[in-house]
Amino acid sequence: MAGTAIRGRLTWQVASVESVRQETASVRTIELQLPDWAGHRAGQHVDVRLTAEDGYSAERSYSIASAPGEPVAITVERLDDGEVSPYLTDELRVGDEIEVRGPIGGYFVWDSHDMPSQLLLVAGGSGIVPFRSILRHRERSGSMVAVRLLYSARSLPDVIYRAELDQHQSGVSVNYTLTREQPPGWHGYARRVDEALLAEVAWPARAEALAFACGPTPFVETVAAGLVALGYRPGLVKTERFGATGGS
Amino acid sequence: MSPVSRGFHRRHSVPAGDVDRVPPGQYLTSDFPVLSAGPTPRTALADWTFSIRQAGDTSKSWNWQEMRALPAETVTADIHCVTRWSKLDTEWQAVSIDTLLAQVQHAASYVLAFCDGGYTTNLPVQDITGGKAWLAFGYDGDPLEPEHGGPARLLVPHLYFWKSAKWVRGLDLLDADEPGFWESYGYHMYGDPWREQRYAGD
Amino acid sequence: MDALDGNAIGGLLMEVFGTEMTVAVGTCATCGSAGPVAECIVYLRAPGTVVRCRACASVLMVVIRRGEMNCVDLQGLARLEAPAST
Numbered sequence: 001m002a003g004t005a006i007r008g009r010l011t012w013q014v015a016s017v018e019s020v021r022q023e024t025a026s027v028r029t030i031e032l033q034l035p036d037w038a039g040h041r042a043g044q045h046v047d048v049r050l051t052a053e054d055g056y057s058a059e060r061s062y063s064i065a066s067a068p069g070e071p072v073a074i075t076v077e078r079l080d081d082g083e084v085s086p087y088l089t090d091e092l093r094v095g096d097e098i099e100v101r102g103p104i105g106g107y108f109v110w111d112s113h114d115m116p117s118q119l120l121l122v123a124g125g126s127g128i129v130p131f132r133s134i135l136r137h138r139e140r141s142g143s144m145v146a147v148r149l150l151y152s153a154r155s156l157p158d159v160i161y162r163a164e165l166d167q168h169q170s171g172v173s174v175n176y177t178l179t180r181e182q183p184p185g186w187h188g189y190a191r192r193v194d195e196a197l198l199a200e201v202a203w204p205a206r207a208e209a210l211a212f213a214c215g216p217t218p219f220v221e222t223v224a225a226g227l228v229a230l231g232y233r234p235g236l237v238k239t240e241r242f243g244a245t246g247g248s
Numbered sequence: 249m250s251p252v253s254r255g256f257h258r259r260h261s262v263p264a265g266d267v268d269r270v271p272p273g274q275y276l277t278s279d280f281p282v283l284s285a286g287p288t289p290r291t292a293l294a295d296w297t298f299s300i301r302q303a304g305d306t307s308k309s310w311n312w313q314e315m316r317a318l319p320a321e322t323v324t325a326d327i328h329c330v331t332r333w334s335k336l337d338t339e340w341q342a343v344s345i346d347t348l349l350a351q352v353q354h355a356a357s358y359v360l361a362f363c364d365g366g367y368t369t370n371l372p373v374q375d376i377t378g379g380k381a382w383l384a385f386g387y388d389g390d391p392l393e394p395e396h397g398g399p400a401r402l403l404v405p406h407l408y409f410w411k412s413a414k415w416v417r418g419l420d421l422l423d424a425d426e427p428g429f430w431e432s433y434g435y436h437m438y439g440d441p442w443r444e445q446r447y448a449g450d
Numbered sequence: 451m452d453a454l455d456g457n458a459i460g461g462l463l464m465e466v467f468g469t470e471m472t473v474a475v476g477t478c479a480t481c482g483s484a485g486p487v488a489e490c491i492v493y494l495r496a497p498g499t500v501v502r503c504r505a506c507a508s509v510l511m512v513v514i515r516r517g518e519m520n521c522v523d524l525q526g527l528a529r530l531e532a533p534a535s536t
Contacts (some may be wrong), residue, residue, distance in 0.1 A: 010464050014251055047461040050253040057250065058258075061458060081279070083259050091255045098253055104460040106470040107488035217452035239489060243452040285493055285500040287453065287507065330497050410497055430497055433512045434521045447516050 008038055012049060015100040017092055018071065023160045026078040027126070028089045031071055034100060040064055042137040043109035043130045043212070043240075046074060046102035050084060060084045063129040063214075063240075064103065067136035072100075075160060077126040108212065108240040110134045112141035116210040116236070118203045121149045122193065122223045124215025127242060128160050131214065139169055147172040148209075150201045152193050152219065155181040175201050193219065195226040205231030210238070217241040266336060269326055271441035274334040281333055282395045285429065289364035289394070289415045296399050298383065299418035300352045307352045307421075312399070315383070318343045323382055325405035327412070328441040340403055341386025345376045348383065349419075356421035360428055361402055364415040369428035370437065371404065371411055373421075380406055383416065408439040408446070456487040459499060462513060463487065466522055467532075474532035479525065480508035487530075 015032040022028055044064055051057040062074040078089040092098070108130065110119070121131045128151055138145060147169075153159045155178055165174050177189035177197065189197060203209035211232055213223040220241045227237050258275060270276060299309040310318070320343050328334045360370050375381065384403040385392055392398030397414030404411045410430050431437050436445040444450060456463075456472050463471035472488035483505035490510060491502040498514035503526070510526040524530075 006464065006469055010461075012250070045457070045460070049250065050256045051250040052257045053252050054257075056258045058256075061461065087253070087256050096254055097251050099250055101461060104464065104470075105457060105472055106460075107472040107486055108457055217454065239455060240457045241452070241455045243454050281495070283496045285496045285498075285509075286502060433498060433523050434514050434516065435497060447514075 005038065008036060009102055009104065011036075012099045012101045013037075014097050015072075017094050017096045017098070019094060020092070023075060024158055026089065027075060027160050028078075029065055029073055029075045030088065030092065031066075031073040032098075032100060034072055037072060040068055040072070040103035041105075041109040041111060042068060042133040044103035044105040044133075045130070046072065046100050047104060048074070048084070048088075049099040049101075050087060051099070058084050061104070063133070065129050065132045067133055067140050069140060070136065075126070075129045075132070108214070108238050110137070110210075110212070112137060112143040112145075114210065116208060117145055118207050118209035119145055119147045120202050120209045120211040120227075121147060122198075122202075122211065122213045122215075122227075123149070123151045124193070124219035124223075125153060125158075125242075126160065127213075127215030127219070127240070129214075130240065131212070132161055132164070134212070135165075135169060135172060138172075144171065148201060148203060149174045150177065150193065150198070151175070152177045152179060152215070154179055156183050156186075193223055193226070195229055198223065198226045199230055202227065202230065202232075205233075208233075208236065210236050212238045212240075214240045215242060217243055269336055270334050271328055272444050274328055274332050274441070277333040277335055280335060280338075280396065281329070281331075283329065283331060284395075284414075285367065286365050291364050291399060291415070293399055297417065298348070298400070300348065300354075300421065301418060302352075302354060302356065302421045307354070308348075309418075310348075315343060315400070316385070318347055320385075321382075323384070323403065323405075325403070327405050327409050330408040330410055330435065330439070330441075330446050334441075339388050340382065340384040341389070342382035342384035342403055344379065345381040345383060345402075346379065349373075349377060352421075354421050356423060358422040358425045359419040360422055360426055361413040361416050361419055363413050363417055367413060367415065367429050369402075369411050369413045370422075370426055370431060371407070372425070372438075375407065376402075376404060376419075380404065384412075406440075408436075408441050410435065411439055453502075454492045454494060456490045456492055456501065458492050458494060459501070459513075460488075462499060462520070466513065466520055469532065469535070471530075471532055474530050476510060476527050477529040478503040478506060478508060478510060479528035481506035482528070484529075 018031040018033045049059045065075040066073040076088040293312040323340045326336045382403040385400040402413045477484040493500040501511040512523040514521040
């Protein structure tokens with residue numbers, strides 16, 4: 001039985017684009033219809049494969065933005081020198097087909113019955129995507145886990161899912177840091193995440209919170225090192241690095 | 249059969265006029281992709297040396313000033329990466345390997361180039377002499393950037409570009425051919441792009 | 451151009467091992483340090499996929515795609531521990 005389940009996750013399926021939603025100027029969420037989807041866990045990703053007429057193919061991985069039980073959706077950030085992301089954000093239309101395999105991942109996941117009663121989510125840029133899945137799963141499952149989210153973005157227009165995040169799910173506190181540009185009257189953080197910022201926002205180490213850090217590699221390294229310096233046990237800090245190569 | 253994704257194409261394709269300069273299975277790129285198997289070394293010029301070694305002993309070594317005092321030339325070459333991109337008319341500032349090897353007495357048939365970060369690659373001596381290979385320290389008129397192999401890399405354009413070892417620090421002279429990094433993982437010992445020698449056994 | 455981590459090769463590892471392997475704990479044959487494959491350093495932009503030990507940077511695993519074959523070199527891994535199927 002486990003064998004069949006893995007074979008299903010390993011097989012490339014033809015997914016059709018059900019809807020697209022522009023999140024920011026360079027970011028789009030794509031909802032997919034998959035013929036044979038056995039469900040997923042919050043934090044997992046899918047591999048996407050595109051094939052050109054001459055047979056050339058390119059593969060990339062994208063975190064699933066939707067919660068378990070919701071239709072599969074991915075959120076893609078357009079990288080200007082990317083080969084795949086500009087196609088997904090600018091060209092792809094409702095009704096188009098792309099190949100997808102998954103869900104993939106067992107490390108960077110959160111299940112609503114997981115033990116720690118506090119979660120720390122630290123996102124850099126498009127690193128917020130798997131956290132949307134986690135937050136929606138938390139809400140849909142009725143979980144009482146207390147969440148602190150720290151989200152680093154270049155500017156307010158670059159914040160993905162802002163309307164949703166600003167809805168203030170009970171038990172979820174959201175802190176933004178806008179690193180390049182802040183709107184007039186901005187009272188929030190305005191610098192790159194560092195240990196001092198983490199010390200102010202993160203659960204104290206004694207809370208034994210489970211921490212997830214996701215975003216560009218240098219961001220994740222800074223966050224992971226900062227949390228460990230604050231006393232977090234390395235085993236309670238889960239990391240997922242995106243790069244220009246990993247999600248372009 | 250994978251379905252074709254409507255409107256998707258690779259970023260670069262071969263203009264018809266350049267077809268005979270591009271080996272089989274390659275496509276042209278106008279940018280300069282950075283490929284790496286490990287972290288980018290950052291060696292200070294004050295610490296840099298290039299050595300030719302035989303049987304464990306250093307036969308000859310140059311520091312940065314000594315290397316830069318050697319006669320250098322501008323080399324224009326087409327380069328071909330085994331990952332299928334080719335780039336035409338790349339321009340390098342470089343010292344010929346002939347200049348370096350001329351200062352060493354040897355009867356070796358092969359070399360193993362060794363680099364900061366541990367990368368190695370093997371080449372026949374006859375493929376790095378006779379004006380076929382260089383130690384390149386400049387690209388397009390500027391000092392070679394670390395992500396492209398700076399301070400200096402090997403430049404051997406007639407073979408797949410994994411043979412043009414980045415961050416090169418010297419050559420071990422050998423009697424027999426020995427696989428370097430990619431060769432030991434299954435890539436071709438020689439690597440002629442015109443015969444599409446990508447993998448061992450090709 | 452940054453290195454990624456083992457999460458980025460979750461799909462490839464499923465192909466190679468037939469099961470989810472990012473939670474598997476790998477022991478480096480060079481320095482002996484152990485940790486989840488998800489936390490290993492991964493270089494995807496190369497003639498092959500290169501997985502390195504986060505503690506000592508030695509190569510743990512190299513996967514080369516040759517036609518329809520995955521050629522997997524595991525010499526740098528002393529041990530892999532993954533949950534058994536139940």
